Amino acid sequence: MRLAISRFPKDGEFLDSSVDVTAVGLDVLADLVGIAPDELIGDVPLTEEHAERVRQLTGITLDLETYDYLLEPEGDGSG
Numbered sequence: 001m002r003l004a005i006s007r008f009p010k011d012g013e014f015l016d017s018s019v020d021v022t023a024v025g026l027d028v029l030a031d032l033v034g035i036a037p038d039e040l041i042g043d044v045p046l047t048e049e050h051a052e053r054v055r056q057l058t059g060i061t062l063d064l065e066t067y068d069y070l071l072e073p074e075g076d077g078s079g
Helices: 026-033 048-058
Strands: 002-009 017-020 044-046 067-074
Touching: 026 048, 026 067, 044 048
Parallel strands: none
Antiparallel strands: 002 017, 002 067, 044 067
């Protein structure tokens, strides 16, 4: 399963950027958002609560005043 953090402008619907964070690991990212790895099947909003840990794990700084961020699992679900 590929995992990405996608960024959308708060005033828009279209994707601004997406960064592959698969290398961080499914278990680590699922734990970050409080979801069991086998239940991480849909987009999960990232909030201020997640911001510092996301930065530590990925180097991505979340600008939550300007953008909305989603952790997006991509795969066929057969994993």
